[in-house]
Amino acid sequence: MKILLVDDEVELVSAMAERLSLRGMDADWTDSGEKALAMAKTCRYDLAVLDMKMPKLSGLELKHKLTTLCPDMKFIFLSGHGSESDFKAGCAEATCYLIKPVRLEELIAKIDEAGR
């Protein structure tokens, strides 16, 4: 399974990708929605892990654009916010919605679930 991680916190998203890679997972990362769209045009990703709150393109907006490019792509949302409206929107649009800080084991379990 090819995974794309997108978060504007570079140190967070790069460390998360490195930790997934150490566990044998194929994960690329980027820090903006625009770059994610460019990457998705040149590489087929099965799943994207998106931060909900990012400058310019939010996680939800990016999800809609990525879905247009790759209709089969699955999504997991991450957020620092635990607001009810974000939670409802995130749950309605993605396989799951995790609140930061995320336990990697939990993220991996959700990735596995999405891949089934």
Place this chain on the structure above:
Amino acid sequence: MNNASPDNREGVRFFGTVSASVSHEVKNVLAVVNEAAGLLEDFTVMAERGMPIDPARLKRAAQSIQGQVRRGDTIIKNMNAFAHSADAPEAGEDHETDLAETLRLAVNLFTRMADMRQVSLALGEVTPAMSRASGFDVIHLLHGVIGAAFAAMSAGDALTVSLTGRDKGATFTLSVPGRSVAPPGDAEFTALARRLGASAETDENGALAVTLAR
């Protein structure tokens, strides 16, 4: 809360908006620390299994944690100063607010708002100025004008806020190269400005001058 005056309700709402933004920043700090610490743990497990670890990778993860601790400390100091602006003694004859310090705090607090809009917010020239308005109200007022300026800006634009002290008050000047900055038109800002005796108007260069009586 239902018995609160409209001024109080707006103030509480503003306090909530800023607190929510700060809490989001703190969450991000914790999330980065969590990943960097997790990475160090992964390296430890690898070392226990006899796998070679590049010391530079360990150093990078440790530096990331240290950097985030500094970032978190700054965020919390700003939040603490903001919280105390609300519980400070009422400004008046015996107590005045340092507007230069208050503007610096406001710029620090609202930088994330700028980042989310992909614009920049910077402090311009600042001269000493005092006011009898409360620090909390001044930050609230600045939030109104800065927020309205952001709403009219495009990605890449830069907003600079300067402060000029005067005998009978002070003027905050908001300028964006190539753009005219308009005052907010909402009722909340109008009521707050009226209460503080503040005026906001765009000058001939397109900069917004917000003048506060001492």
